[in-house]
Amino acid sequence: MRGRESWPSDWIGSLRTSVARIVVVGGGTAGWLAACRIAAASNPAAEHPVEVTLIESPDIPTIGVGEGTWPTIRKTLERIGISESDFLVSCDASFKQGSRFDGWATGETGDSYYHPFVPPIGVDPRETIAAWRSSDMPFAEAVCAQPKVCALDLAPRQKAMPDYAGALNYAYHLDAAKLATLLTRHATQRLGVRHIRDHVTAVTMAENGDIASVTTRANGEVQGDLFLDCTGHAALLIGGQYGVPFLDRSGQLFNDRALAVQVPVDAESAIASQTIGTAHKAGWIWDIGLPTRRGVGCVYSSAHLSDEEASDELEAYIRRTAPEVAVADLSPRRLSFRSGHRELFWSHNCVAIGLSAGFLEPLEASAIVSIELSLDALIDNFPASRDAMHLHASRFNRLFSYRWDRVIDFLKLHYAISRRDEPYWREHREPGATPDRLRDLLRIWRDQPPSSFDFPEADEVFPAASYQYVLYGMGFPAPRGSALGRAPADQDTSVRQVRDRARALASALPTNREYLNVLRSAASLPIAEGISVQ
Ligand SMILES: Cc1cc2nc3c(=O)[nH]c(=O)nc-3n(C[C@H](O)[C@H](O)[C@H](O)COP(=O)(O)OP(=O)(O)OC[C@H]3O[C@@H](n4cnc5c(N)ncnc54)[C@H](O)[C@@H]3O)c2cc1C
Numbered sequence: 001m002r003g004r005e006s007w008p009s010d011w012i013g014s015l016r017t018s019v020a021r022i023v024v025v026g027g028g029t030a031g032w033l034a035a036c037r038i039a040a041a042s043n044p045a046a047e048h049p050v051e052v053t054l055i056e057s058p059d060i061p062t063i064g065v066g067e068g069t070w071p072t073i074r075k076t077l078e079r080i081g082i083s084e085s086d087f088l089v090s091c092d093a094s095f096k097q098g099s100r101f102d103g104w105a106t107g108e109t110g111d112s113y114y115h116p117f118v119p120p121i122g123v124d125p126r127e128t129i130a131a132w133r134s135s136d137m138p139f140a141e142a143v144c145a146q147p148k149v150c151a152l153d154l155a156p157r158q159k160a161m162p163d164y165a166g167a168l169n170y171a172y173h174l175d176a177a178k179l180a181t182l183l184t185r186h187a188t189q190r191l192g193v194r195h196i197r198d199h200v201t202a203v204t205m206a207e208n209g210d211i212a213s214v215t216t217r218a219n220g221e222v223q224g225d226l227f228l229d230c231t232g233h234a235a236l237l238i239g240g241q242y243g244v245p246f247l248d249r250s251g252q253l254f255n256d257r258a259l260a261v262q263v264p265v266d267a268e269s270a271i272a273s274q275t276i277g278t279a280h281k282a283g284w285i286w287d288i289g290l291p292t293r294r295g296v297g298c299v300y301s302s303a304h305l306s307d308e309e310a311s312d313e314l315e316a317y318i319r320r321t322a323p324e325v326a327v328a329d330l331s332p333r334r335l336s337f338r339s340g341h342r343e344l345f346w347s348h349n350c351v352a353i354g355l356s357a358g359f360l361e362p363l364e365a366s367a368i369v370s371i372e373l374s375l376d377a378l379i380d381n382f383p384a385s386r387d388a389m390h391l392h393a394s395r396f397n398r399l400f401s402y403r404w405d406r407v408i409d410f411l412k413l414h415y416a417i418s419r420r421d422e423p424y425w426r427e428h429r430e431p432g433a434t435p436d437r438l439r440d441l442l443r444i445w446r447d448q449p450p451s452s453f454d455f456p457e458a459d460e461v462f463p464a465a466s467y468q469y470v471l472y473g474m475g476f477p478a479p480r481g482s483a484l485g486r487a488p489a490d491q492d493t494s495v496r497q498v499r500d501r502a503r504a505l506a507s508a509l510p511t512n513r514e515y516l517n518v519l520r521s522a523a524s525l526p527i528a529e530g531i532s533v534q
Contacts, residue, residue: 017386019225019349020048025200025214025237026230027056029066029176030354030371032183034228036080037375039191041382053222054187055214057199062180063232063355065260065335067288067295068096068275068365069171071117072372074164082186084163089523090182092292093174094271094512095155097146099364103279105474107420113138113473114274115364116146117169119465121494125449128468129478131491131498139472142495148502150273155515158508167505171365173275173288173295196222200231203241210349210386211237225386229352233359238342238352245343246358252412252433253339254424255283255361259310260297261332263322265289271512277363280313281305282424286362287321291516294322299362304424307334337361341404346393349386351378358404363414366407369461373403376459403461409438410462410470416442417474445471448479 024035035054042050077087087093098116105111120143122128128143135142146168149156157166187193198216206212213223214237229237238244250256276287283300298314305313315327341358345351353374359367377396383389412435415428427433434442441454450467472478 017225018048019383019386019389020046020050021224022050022052022226022228023214023222023224024052024054024228024230026228026232026354026356027054027180027184027195027197028062028230028232028354029179029183029368030232030356031056031228031230032180032187033076033080033368033371034230034353034375035193036183036187036191037076037379039187039193040080041379051194052187052192053194053196053224055196055198055200055216055222058197059199060232060234062177063335064177064333065258065295065297065362066176066368067173067290068286068362068368069174070365070369070372071169071171072369073171076372076375078164080183080186081190082182085519085523087182088172088516088519091172091174091178092290093172094290094516095157095273096171096173096275096288097150097156097168097273099275099277100150101277101279101414101470101473104277104284104414104418104420106418107279113469114140114144114147114150115466115469115473116140116144116150116274117171118144118146119463120144120468121498122491124488125451125464125468126479126481126485127488127491127494129449130488131494132472133478134492135495137495140469143498145498145502145505149505149509152506153270153273153511153513154506154509155512156273156509157515158510159515159518167509173290175290175292200236203237205241208348211241225349226383226389227350229350229356230354232355233337235342235352235356237350238345238347238356242347242350244347244352246338246340247343248338248340249360249408250339252408252435253360253415254301254303254428255299256337256339257302257307257310258297258299258335258337258362259307259314259332260295260335261314261318261330263294263296263318263325263330265293265322266324267517268513271516273512275365278317279418279420280317281422283310283313284363285314285317287317289512291513291520297362301424304427344393344397345374345400346396348393349389351393351396353378357400360404360407360411363411364462366411366461370403370407373459373461374400399457402457405435405437406455406457407461409435409441410466412438413467413470414474417471417476419475445479446477447482 024031039052102112120128132142140147156168156170188195198219200214202215204213211227213221272289278285282304286297288295298310300310339360345357383392416434450464
């Protein structure tokens with residue numbers, strides 16, 4: 001075997017500049033998830049073990065919304081080392097098993113469909129379609145047991161199951177501020193993350209164009225090998241320092257405002273198993289059930305709806321769904337955003353994660369999952385030294401350009417196939433407002449169902465199953481089939497199996513309220529916030 005000394009010197013790791021000092025700027029969901037994930041993955045036996053520092057401005061609050069997650073969050077929390085019950089209790093969290101979309105297809109009475117987290121039955125999507133056709137049920141209910149479990153407000157797991165395991169695939173609804181508090185505590189007390197509460201006022205560059213350090217107002221300079229820009233919409237490093245352009249996608253996704261409010265609930269009220277998204281004339285309303293309150297928000301396009309009209313939409317929704325609540329006592333928060341993302345996400349020794357990388361809109365909770373996927377990619381391909389960083393950067397940029405485009409396709413699908421007739425919805429269907437790839441796929445899907453062939457990457461954010469739920473939930477015609485390949489026989493037995501499984505789950509699972517109240521009583525926590533009655 002060749003001795004170490006005979007290799008070219010730049011092949012030998014110990015002679016290269018290591019990447020060990022990680023500086024996370026920003027203490028929102030993105031910053032704390034990043035700090036926790038990296039610190040939890042650190043190898044204490046490494047020649048240069050990682051040191052993680054998180055700097056968080058006391059002047060700029062976190063965005064404070066972001067209450068719906070994707071099932072990836074279970075793996076993320078497990079990897080960080082947080083127990084599921086600790087998480088559920090500390091973050092006032094509840095279970096999320098998918099979304100229900102009301103009023104998106106036509107806006108008529110009864111227009112409602114589920115996008116559950118469990119994929120449809122059938123290995124080949126044509127089998128799935130055949131099973132659905134053999135029934136007289138809506139697509140999701142025919143091919144998946146989860147909508148029934150959701151309709152009954154049931155939890156996806158029993159208490160005795162191991163942490164993060166369920167009878168059905170699930171994610172959570174949570175209080176974003178409480179998640180940041182839990183992650184702060186865990187990062188600083190258990191994972192050795194250094195926390196600096198200070199405002200970054202300047203950035204010092206090295207000769208090679210890297211960031212050498214950031215300067216804080218009271219704590220001086222903080223040097224690092226790798227900087228994570230988690231500064232939210234400020235995008236202090238990726239935008240402010242590197243000037244990476246922001247690609248505006250508002251020509252495809254029109255929403256740019258939200259009006260968010262917390263609605264009190266009764267201690268015994270049902271907790272919904274899914275996010276409820278209700279379409280209105282120029283956007284939609286999210287409704288997320290936590291044990292202590294509901295988080296409700298009206299998302300809209302300011303070009304199509306005034307702030308006053310949005311406020312009226314929100315008020316009418318709350319009156320309809322919570323007539324016992326005094327609407328006048330609620331204080332909604334207005335948020336603005338611009339739909340789009342950076343042209344690059346990793347430049348020199350700076351990686352943008354979270355809102356600094358981009359934000360499209362709250363639909364389908366695609367933001368926190370993008371943070372998690374960014375962290376997975378960074379940690380799985382963590383640069384051992386500065387030398388190879390540009391190669392990691394270009395692979396990361398390629399992957400995430402692809403992923404942002406796919407998320408845009410999927411979100412746009414919800415608008416592009418709607419048959420609602422208000423100007424906002426009609427404009428969504430104009431040819432220039434739909435990405436080319438989605439337009440082509442919609443043509444192909446008239447003949448065949450979405451399949452993994454259409455989504456070839458490992459870890460697609462939204463797989464073919466998600467497209468099937470939205471397409472057929474919204475009344476897109478079942479595919480015609482081609483001259484090749486015989487259509488599978490109608491599969492009424494599969495539908496019967498789905499129905500049997502739904503029945504078995506219904507008798508075995510507790511309600512969300514039962515599950516969470518037991519957990520919260522054991523932790524001596526209030527079961528719900530006080531409710532003000534009109
Ligand atoms: C209306 C709305 C609804 C949403 N709903 C969902 C949802 O249901 N599901 C989902 O997945 N996502 C949702 N999101 C997105 C989600 O809220 C964010 O992706 C998530 O909270 C991450 O935010 P962040 O950490 O990137 O930024 P922020 O929370 O904005 O944090 C930025 C941090 O940077 C710090 N900072 C800024 N400048 C400086 C400086 N100069 N020095 C030091 N620190 C600085 C701030 O102090 C703060 O700590 C929603 C977003 C909006 C707008």
